[in-house]
Amino acid sequence: MNKLADLLIPGDAAFPAASATDAPDLALSRLYDRLPAEELWVLFDDEQAPRVKDLKQLESELPELFFELRFALYFSYYEQPEVIKALRKLGHDYHQAPQPLGYTLDPFDERPGFDLPSVARGSYKPTQEIERIDVSTLPWFTETTGE
Amino acid sequence: MSAPVDVVIVGAGVGGAIASTVLAEAGLRVVCLEQGSWTPRERFPHFDADWEWRRLNDWSTAANVRQWPQDYPIDTEDEVTLMWNGVGGSSTVYTGTWPRFRPSDFRKGTEHGQQPDWPLTYEDLAPWYEANDRVCGISGVLGDPAIPAREPFQTGPLPPGSSRAAMRGFEALGWHWWPMPNAILGEDFDGRPACNHCGNCQSGCPRGSLNSMTYSWWPRALRAGVELVENARVTRIETNENRLATDVEYVDPATGLRKVLAARHFIVSANGVGTPRLLLASASDSFPTGLANSSDHVGRNLMHHGLSIVEAWVDEPLETHKGFVSAQLICEEFAETDISRGFINGFTLHIVRMNGAGYQAHGSHSGNVAPWGRTHHDWFRTHFDHGFGILCVGDDLPLPTNRVTLSESMIDSDGIPAPKITYGLHANDAAMMDYAVDRAVELAQAAGAIDIKVNRWRNAAGKYTPPAWHLLGTCRLGDDPATSVVDQWGRSWDVPNLSIMDGSVLPTGGAVNPTSTIGALTLRNATHLAAELIAGR
Numbered sequence: 001m002n003k004l005a006d007l008l009i010p011g012d013a014a015f016p017a018a019s020a021t022d023a024p025d026l027a028l029s030r031l032y033d034r035l036p037a038e039e040l041w042v043l044f045d046d047e048q049a050p051r052v053k054d055l056k057q058l059e060s061e062l063p064e065l066f067f068e069l070r071f072a073l074y075f076s077y078y079e080q081p082e083v084i085k086a087l088r089k090l091g092h093d094y095h096q097a098p099q100p101l102g103y104t105l106d107p108f109d110e111r112p113g114f115d116l117p118s119v120a121r122g123s124y125k126p127t128q129e130i131e132r133i134d135v136s137t138l139p140w141f142t143e144t145t146g147e
Numbered sequence: 148m149s150a151p152v153d154v155v156i157v158g159a160g161v162g163g164a165i166a167s168t169v170l171a172e173a174g175l176r177v178v179c180l181e182q183g184s185w186t187p188r189e190r191f192p193h194f195d196a197d198w199e200w201r202r203l204n205d206w207s208t209a210a211n212v213r214q215w216p217q218d219y220p221i222d223t224e225d226e227v228t229l230m231w232n233g234v235g236g237s238s239t240v241y242t243g244t245w246p247r248f249r250p251s252d253f254r255k256g257t258e259h260g261q262q263p264d265w266p267l268t269y270e271d272l273a274p275w276y277e278a279n280d281r282v283c284g285i286s287g288v289l290g291d292p293a294i295p296a297r298e299p300f301q302t303g304p305l306p307p308g309s310s311r312a313a314m315r316g317f318e319a320l321g322w323h324w325w326p327m328p329n330a331i332l333g334e335d336f337d338g339r340p341a342c343n344h345c346g347n348c349q350s351g352c353p354r355g356s357l358n359s360m361t362y363s364w365w366p367r368a369l370r371a372g373v374e375l376v377e378n379a380r381v382t383r384i385e386t387n388e389n390r391l392a393t394d395v396e397y398v399d400p401a402t403g404l405r406k407v408l409a410a411r412h413f414i415v416s417a418n419g420v421g422t423p424r425l426l427l428a429s430a431s432d433s434f435p436t437g438l439a440n441s442s443d444h445v446g447r448n449l450m451h452h453g454l455s456i457v458e459a460w461v462d463e464p465l466e467t468h469k470g471f472v473s474a475q476l477i478c479e480e481f482a483e484t485d486i487s488r489g490f491i492n493g494f495t496l497h498i499v500r501m502n503g504a505g506y507q508a509h510g511s512h513s514g515n516v517a518p519w520g521r522t523h524h525d526w527f528r529t530h531f532d533h534g535f536g537i538l539c540v541g542d543d544l545p546l547p548t549n550r551v552t553l554s555e556s557m558i559d560s561d562g563i564p565a566p567k568i569t570y571g572l573h574a575n576d577a578a579m580m581d582y583a584v585d586r587a588v589e590l591a592q593a594a595g596a597i598d599i600k601v602n603r604w605r606n607a608a609g610k611y612t613p614p615a616w617h618l619l620g621t622c623r624l625g626d627d628p629a630t631s632v633v634d635q636w637g638r639s640w641d642v643p644n645l646s647i648m649d650g651s652v653l654p655t656g657g658a659v660n661p662t663s664t665i666g667a668l669t670l671r672n673a674t675h676l677a678a679e680l681i682a683g684r
Contacts (some may be wrong), residue, residue, distance in 0.1 A: 008519040008523070009519065010523070012525075020300065052520065055519070057363045070519060071509060075199055078195045078199070078504040079198075091464075092464075092466075093466070094503075098347040101343070101345075102343025102344050103469040108288075113318075115311075115314070116326070118318060122249060122291065122479055123293060124249050124294055124482075127250040129250075130250070130257055131258070134486070135260075138489070140488070140575055141261060
């Protein structure tokens, strides 16, 4: 699973490879929760390590299984503390969990042209001004469904 | 069987919470039966690293994914039906988006005849919108010229954060836009704290900043003496030879045995799927096609809103993981019928956020998934926290073929047939959504998007299979017993001591989220019912 995970999410200068975190193990446990074991065995071949072309083949021939693999791994990876740390180093104010800290945002600015329109636009039809519209130009209305 | 209580209410969601409160405060003895339970604060996923995974799995808003004991299976291939079965109902995990319907939403029969007129007007409902808002606590800004004037909001607006890129686009195009009213507190209110912008509204709010009925109406209901029975699934409503409802049968949570509870009046508030399901499951010799169903409209006219989403990524950081998820802004430029567009009715555009890092890497709402392999992190760096969503919400027609029936192949854990849902878009509504997507793409471009992805919620076969959060129309109110299930007060035409108070009674769905309208209508109708029941004592 580590090798498979690294094909999907290799590391780079800022982010760890998937196998440098607990993401592969977590993803595997999540896959076991979602899929029958016999489906999962397709992912693992004892004879040889997975290669990029194997993964491309899996993606094209078994797209639903590939979806599950990617789904489990991506979510597992981006909750790992090492990955959160990398996000922060890149300047993102990001917590591992939303609460209890939450976040601080710039307050609403009520000046027109800031957080309100520069010119207030828009209108609505008041009740007493609602009139019949001719729908005969629309091909799909051959009868009314209610009035 | 014990002596009848005054009112039994089935369901403790938005309708059940408000109706329970109003009737109990009027001095009536009210018992509310809820198939789920309270959701304790410690059960929310917001405090744990796996919060994103849980939102899509055991905490999913899709009952068929979540599969908690109180959930029932839903037999459908046409949609992903979303609901929350527990005290507070779906307000426990919704986004708190709180716009109001427009006056024309109540007059579609007059306007074009493809939907019915409501037997009441916007003006009739306006004071009830205000009264409900005063309890729930709504944030926003007055002065939106695209809707009728309203009373002051309970709190100031929430910070718009990532939606500032969309504002640029709206300004460039000259379209209407305005901060969306939200049932999320911009300031402390009524003992509840202001939002701290954590960005996980779609799993509910353990702080109480986002209005769940468990934070606003239910505390008041319990103070008024409502007897709330949790984990009690109602299996059917019984009637007598006078065609009056006499009692409900429910599964006793303590023993697993079936118990019976008698009442003078019954209210079903089990949402637009659960309510018709219960009425259809209550068929009897007197009501062979289902309770309150002489019109054959129980379960029909299901509406969810037409939905599509366009996501846009710009070349600047937007911090889109922070702040309330949906919706920061609303555009009502296209909300009224303009026949020159090639369809009737209208849609609104909502500017929404994209949740956390895992969700954004996995394609967010549109399926723009980060590539795997060597380019994965390059893509992530240019997309994470650089995007916003444009949700297109269209007024879908109430079609008799879009309906809830009883499944012939699925049952719940108590042996009750599951609801079977059949749903598809009318050609008019499909044309509307195509037009809406074009406008959303136009907005994304005007905002300077460097990448755009469209999700029309079509499956591999091209069939529209949307997430269905708004469960509307399946027991609609009207002024004609032949074409509606209940009268304007929510009272059954067929069973005089049976009322319905939830989204199922809405005859039209508007082009916006319906919770504020469901709440206002329930408050109006429960107040009317309380006066009648007190007078009839």
